[in-house]
Amino acid sequence: MRKLAIEPQYAIEVKGLRKTFGKGENKVEAVRGVSLQVRKGEIFGFLGPNGAGKTTSLRMMVGLLNPSAGNVIILGKDPKEKQNQDFIKEKIGIIPQEVSLYLELTVEENLWFIANAYRVPSADAKVTIDKLISDMGLEEKRKALAKNLSGGMKRRLNLIMGLVHNPELVLCDEPTPGLDPQSRVVVWEYIQDLPKQGKTVILTTHFMEEADRLSDRVAIIDNGEVLVLDSPKALKKSVGEGDLVEFMLENTEKDHLEQIASALREFNGGKAIQEVYISSNRVIMRSKDVISNLSRILNHIEDQGAEVENMAIRNTTLEDVFISLTGRALRN
Amino acid sequence: MLPLEIAKRFGKELIRMRISLVVLLALPAFMAFMFWFAFNSAGLGSTETYILGVVNEDEGVADELAAYFQVVNSVYDTGISNTTLTHGFAHDFIQSLKSINYTNEQNTADNIPIFTIEEYDTSEIALNNSNPNEDVESRDIDALLYFPRNYSNTTLSAVNNANFIQSGLYLDENPFWVGPPIPKSDNSELKIVGDEGYTRYLIVKVILSKILTAFMENIHNFQYSGGNVDYEINSVALKEYSIFDTIMPGILVFGILTQSGMLAAFLVSEFAETQTMTRVRLSLIKPWEYIMGVSIYQFIVSFFQMGILFVLPILLLGFRPAGSLIEGFLVLLVTTVFTTGLGFVLAGIFTSSDTAGQSSGFLMTPIAFMSGAFMEVPTITLFPSVIPTASGIPRDFILWDIIPTTHTVNALRSILLYEFSVTDVWGELMLLIIPSILLLVFGMIFYSKRRFAGDI
Ligand SMILES: Nc1ncnc2c1ncn2[C@@H]1O[C@H](COP(=O)(O)OP(=O)(O)OP(=O)(O)O)[C@@H](O)[C@H]1O
Ligand SMILES: [Mg+2]
Secondary structure, eight states: OOOOTTSOSEEEEEEEEEEEESSGGGOEEEEEEEEEEEETTOEEEEEOOTTSSHHHHHHHHHTSSOOSEEEEEETTBOTTSHHHHHHHHHHEEEEOSSOOOOTTSBHHHHHHHHHHHTTOOHHHHHHHHHHHHHHTTOGGGTTSBGGGSOHHHHHHHHHHHTTTTOOSEEEEESOOTTOOHHHHHHHHHHHHHGGGGTOEEEEEESOHHHHHHHOSEEEEEETTEEEEEEOHHHHHHHTOSSEEEEEEESOOOHHHHHHHHHHHHHGGGGSSEEEEEEETTEEEEEESOHHHHHHHHHHHHHHTTOOEEEEEEEOOOHHHHHHHHHSSOSOO | OHHHHHHHHHHHHHHHOHHHHIIIIIHHHHHHHHHHHHHTTOEESTTOOEEEEEEEOOOOSOHHHHHHHHHHHHTTOGGGTTSOOOSOHHHHHHHHHHHOEEOOSSOGGGOEESEEEEEEOHHHHHTTSOOHHHHHHTTSSSEEEEEOTTHHHHHHHHHHHHHHHHHSOOTTTOTTOOOOOOOOOGGGOOEEEOOTTOHHHHHHHHHHHHHHHHHHHHHHHHHHHTOOSOOOOOOOOOOOEEHHHHHHHHHHHHHHHHHHHHHHHHHHHHHHTSOTHHHHHHSSOOHHHHHHHHHHHHHHHHHHHHHHHHHHHHHHSOOOOOSOHHHHHHHHHHHHHHHHHHHHHHHHHOSSHHHHHHHHHHHHHHHHHHTTSSSOOOOOEEEEEEEOOTTSSOEEEEGGGGSHHHHHHHHHIIIIITOOOTTTTHHHHHHHHHHHHHHHHHHHHHHHHHHSSSOO
């Protein structure tokens, strides 16, 4: 079937988005020129460390913050135009980073208030609310006041509060902090399922696993700028092939670590090891053929007067991508 | 209806947050109890003698006018044409004030005068040897009655007016009698001077207004029938009050003022603490729907708060308002316009509900005090004799009249204690309602500009 020409191709288009807070000494350039397009039906990840400007970008996209510069187009419409505003509001659901609930209302009452706020007909609202409550495993807490929920339950309620009006576009700002591993998986699977219901998801996170696992495409953002934007697979590939080996050494003095790292770079004429760097007091190296070289490499390290305390072999992660782009770890 | 849903939500939150119920109800109720405890035994009213200062500059009725007055009078009764009618109405009035007693029904021999009259010599005042205004300020006298030079003439003119309306006769403009015109002067009105915040003054004013009405009726009757200025107002019905009763209206106002801070804290917490304002703004709720919902909620809260604060002192503390409870209740409900407006303004300013709550507590206490809710406040006159009052004698616009709740306190006292009706206190009500509506409109616009637009 041919798509109608007027059907917009992108869920969100952002051009030259900037936000500066404060003046003079307190001036913070939170977002410095972000341009990107989010395709319909994809899960788009924003990955970046604390203070990178993820929340600020998201808030500008939905109109909670006025951009200092740049513009946003949502589902082909300009939110600055008054006649588009209700249309856009109906299509957007936001899951804020800060848990935003009416603490003195019950789980159900919270959801009903939102349903009313979006003028969802009661019959539809009842079906949706029942489903959302059971999807998040909150049936037993239906009648509990939000303030009496555990942190993780609040987080789950916070998530479904943004979905009561069945939005086409879901903006999800850090959905999983404070969730236990099982709940996290439940939420992940839930988010992964949203595109199947025809929804587009924008997800911000500073967990690389989360971005990697959920996103179709990831924008890595740091200091208010998008550094790269691609599928997680392509991003990981871009830093090089092969596996990573992390060595935790008994001697953790910086100079000594540097010495070991440069020794490894020289190893075997630099052919067996593609890359060596230091992160969080660990020496990390990338090699296409770890297994056959491993014992020689260990000897080589011990020759430098260091004792290997622990060692791990793992695949490339988005964290490595971030490190290769910025020279810093995501979490520090 | 979205506004109703919003009102319902606020209501649920209020009921479930016990601490706010405490502030809303228990605090003013506790205040009422404290004042009751302190003042209950202090009686006030039925047989109190008030000290009334009098400055009489009245020049009486001009000779030619007096003669003329008799001629006209002779239309009704020619038999008294040669008697001196009056030394001036002020003189007559003062004489009668001296003779008015409380009627003690149990023991008629024991009649107690309502007033002790302290007459000031105008020449002594001119020499600065005595200063009645200072005596008012120091409360050596409870009120000062000032008769200007043209008092008699003006009174005569008023009587004429009444006659004209009743009989078609009018003294100085009667086409058949060409007489001297009655001099008109700015300086012709009877003035009652006193400390608006002084309960004794307020009571004196009410008694005087009742006597004055009777007095005017008497001169009127006199002229109409050709009799003498002779009238009997020997007793004035006064209810028995305790100081507690006079303070109760102030406590009600204090109670209603707690609403502003509470409302501000509620609105700010949605913005700052629960951050649910994000959800409200992204939803289809329009600013006016939200604001209307909040106002409905506030009105209902006010209704119940005032109901409880009215009924509790009546049931438990022996508060016995003489006037109409329903009208007093209405005045308080109207005051909700002010407290809601203030709540919106505060909610637009503060960004944490704690500071909103604390700052409004900080603000409300002086507002309650300045509006005379608890005790007399110093009088700082801005415009003399401009506010119409129930007694018919305009009072000064003092500094605190800028605060709408000053008028709630005054209107409540007039209605609950002195049995006036809402229409009698229209001057106070206008000064309550008009600034309150302006504040509410400003507050709503300010709030929606601050919280429904711009960065959040
Ligand atoms: N209202 C504000 N006023 C001043 N500075 C702000 C404001 N909001 C955000 N910032 C600053 O902008 C920068 C980006 O913040 P933002 O919340 O977008 O980061 P983030 O990527 O969401 O981080 P996190 O992972 O911690 O949520 C930070 O330096 C922050 O301090
Ligand atoms: Mg954030």
